[in-house]
Amino acid sequence: MDGILKKQRMPYICTPLTGKNKEEIMDEIDLVLPEKPDMLEWRADFLHKLDDLPYVFSVLEGIAEKSDLPLLFTIRSIHEGGQQISLSEEQKVKLISEVCKNDAISLVDYEVSSDSANIKELRRVSQKHGKQLILSYHNFNCTPSEEEIMKKLFLAEFYGADIAKAAVMPETKDDVLRLLQLTNNAGKALDIPLIMMSMGSLGAISRIIGWSYGSILTFGSGVKESAPGQIPVRRLRQLIAMLKEDMAAE
Numbered sequence: 057m058d059g060i061l062k063k064q065r066m067p068y069i070c071t072p073l074t075g076k077n078k079e080e081i082m083d084e085i086d087l088v089l090p091e092k093p094d095m096l097e098w099r100a101d102f103l104h105k106l107d108d109l110p111y112v113f114s115v116l117e118g119i120a121e122k123s124d125l126p127l128l129f130t131i132r133s134i135h136e137g138g139q140q141i142s143l144s145e146e147q148k149v150k151l152i153s154e155v156c157k158n159d160a161i162s163l164v165d166y167e168v169s170s171d172s173a174n175i176k177e178l179r180r181v182s183q184k185h186g187k188q189l190i191l192s193y194h195n196f197n198c199t200p201s202e203e204e205i206m207k208k209l210f211l212a213e214f215y216g217a218d219i220a221k222a223a224v225m226p227e228t229k230d231d232v233l234r235l236l237q238l239t240n241n242a243g244k245a246l247d248i249p250l251i252m253m254s255m256g257s258l259g260a261i262s263r264i265i266g267w268s269y270g271s272i273l274t275f276g277s278g279v280k281e282s283a284p285g286q287i288p289v290r291r292l293r294q295l296i297a298m299l300k301e302d303m304a305a306e
């Protein structure tokens with residue numbers, strides 16, 4: 057991956073921060089940093105005062121004081137597995153644009169199914185401020201067909217995303233295999249890096265082995281998981297390291 061993460065070794069392990077206020081987030085960081093993630097994701101949709109810009113900035117300042125890891129800023133929408141927030145979509149885009157100006161942030165996430173004018177605006181602003189844009193797709197109900205997921209990934213590339221991401225829910229073990237196969241295929245078909253995972257306990261294996269099929273980053277839980285099936289970061293790192301020792305994979 058070009059940019060902020062390029063010097064590190066695949067797969068990057070990213071740990072979500074899910075506190076509802078600054079104190080909780082600061083405590084989470086203290087607990088999570090010793091587990092040595094490569095990157096943090098602030099899932100800001102969990103914050104109770106998301107409509108208070110100075111407060112959001114003071115949280116960012118607090119995070120930057122404690123951690124120099126790359127920080128991904130995410131406001132996950134409720135229909136893609138996030139929390140209920142008090143902002144309209146327009147206010148959310150404005151907030152993400154403001155956050156792009158902040159040095160604490162390296163990457164921002166936005167959903168590829170969003171209105172195209174909003175996506176283009178966030179592509180423009182994030183580029184202007186040197187932030188990487190992840191365009192993401194989540195399905196908490198099922199694992200759609202390869203064609204449908206590919207469409208989302210290609211759309212992300214079309215919009216100029218730096219990274220495309222898909223997280224889908226398996227209903228069977230076959231769905232998990234399909235997701236891994238798709239990761240492999242998509243890696244050959246797309247020019248941008250991918251982050252791919254199958255969620256829930258069935259899909260947990262994809263978080264451990266997905267890198268071998270071309271997924272550059274995996275989410276490992278810290279204090280609290282931000283999606284089902286996340287494995288605690290320390291254990292995830294150990295499992296991946298054990299596999300890497302014995303596999304000839306890239």
Ligand SMILES: O=C1C[C@@](O)(C(=O)O)C[C@@H](O)[C@@H]1O
Pocket residue numbers: 072097099130132165192194221223253255275282283284286
């Ligand atoms: O998009 C993702 C992936 C994720 O949903 C997961 O399944 O690990 C967790 C989210 O916090 C993150 O924004």
